[in-house]
Amino acid sequence: MNTIEKVITRFAPSPTGNLHIGGARTALFNWLFSKNQKGIFLLRIEDTDIQRSKNEYYEQIISTLKWLEINWDEEPYIQSKNVESHINVANNLLKNGCAYKCYCTEKELEEEKKLYLERKIPYTYSKKCRNILENITNKPFVVRFKSKIEGKTILKDLVQGDVEINNNTIEDFVILRKDNKPTYNLSAAVDDYQMKISHVIRGDDHKINAFKQIQVFESMGWKIPKYAHIPLIHSKEGKKLSKRDDVSTVEDYKKIGILPEALRNYLLRLGWSYKDKEIFSEEESIEFFNLNKIGKSPSKLDFDRIKSINEFYIKSTKDEILLEKLIHYSELYKEKIPKHFHENIKVNLSFLKNKSKSLEDIYNNSKYIFSYELKDDQMQKIDKSKLTIIKNIYSLIKKEKDISKDYLKNIFDKIIETEKINFKDLGQPLRIILTGSEYGPAIYDIASSLGLNEFLNRLELFFSKIDKNIKN
């Protein structure tokens, strides 16, 4: 009887920087695949590089994954807590003759490398310590894995297809450092085995490592997991993403007000597709996700697309939830929105979010409500020949105590007719006066969101500023 193997995937970032956008996609794919297969998704923190690993990055990665709502099962697995086990495996390998001690100094290796380079021979370690039989006790050493010298290995990659490689291109890689600490390829293999990982889904850049790790599995007689190497994400220019791009980490998107569900949807469709479908709910993405529809070629980031998807999600988020997100966003990245404005923003969200592609846009659109300021450069954009008209409007509204749309429309229409002007001629100065910006919602919406008193206040403030300017 064959029992169907339980699918267990893992995301294994190293805490040496903020969560990368490519890492987020790797995590997403691992998570989706495991959920699609009714399996388990684990998080493993690969912190064996003590120099570069930092706790703040660990925290950052954890909180960003939570923000993305990519939830792992069980507790995060901390790789450094398992080094004893990794070392044991290395010693086993040593005993079995699958690994050997290498006494070459870094200087020797450098010279070796230089020599190869001069002779234009592709460099792999010369393996000269392979056959040292006696145990040299007074010299520091590393432990190297005895890689296969002959034959070929085929990696049956679930994304890349069959990848064939000559075994002699895989060098005798180090598994234990001089200080007896395990290296990545050893630790990753041992942990994948111990965590019973069934599918290793990771970036294309690890493809060569698969050949190394498979050999460790084989030497130990362990069952080899399945591998899926997904293409990397490139910058707009088609190059590898660098931190200078400003779009390389999840944080970069969070801080301009991209919603997690939008980023997830974007990342899902980047290099993967399901028919013509563009928008996927969480349930749909779990239901439809598969490995064989992942493309083989790297894809470029398209910022317009991210914003467009974000716009969709903003528009389909309920106002009370959107408000919460906006408040939270403003607290994290902007000026905090005072509590007594929350209700006002909420009731006006329908038009504030109308032209917004991000939380940042909504924030900027709403800013006139809670943080009003009429700057001189904006003042200068106001057509002063319309001053009398505006004063006129002011006194009419003050007298009638009415800023309803019907009332405003009525008096605007009359003015437009008698003065022979366009709506724009009075709309534009009014918008600047009321919001401090030449862009923004419709005048009627602005008026109703401000209320009668604030409406009049802002006009009065404007008049007093004008007076002051004239005196000066």
Next chain:
RNA sequence: GGUCCCUUCGUCUAUCGGUUAGGACACGUGGUUUUCAUCCAUGAAAGAGGGGUUCGAUUCCCCUAGGGACCGCCA
């Protein structure tokens, strides 16, 4: 340089050898709208090049070109 991988509109992609090569974003035009935006309509836009295989190739094979990843006692 070596090894491996990739190549459909500007971008993300669809196409189970037979399609007017489809969709989405972005872009152009027109319309709606009391600015901007939204919305609606509409347009332009692609199989890198060359050889095969085949009745037929974007699809399969080979070569060339271009792009990418890796080549650490980093992960």
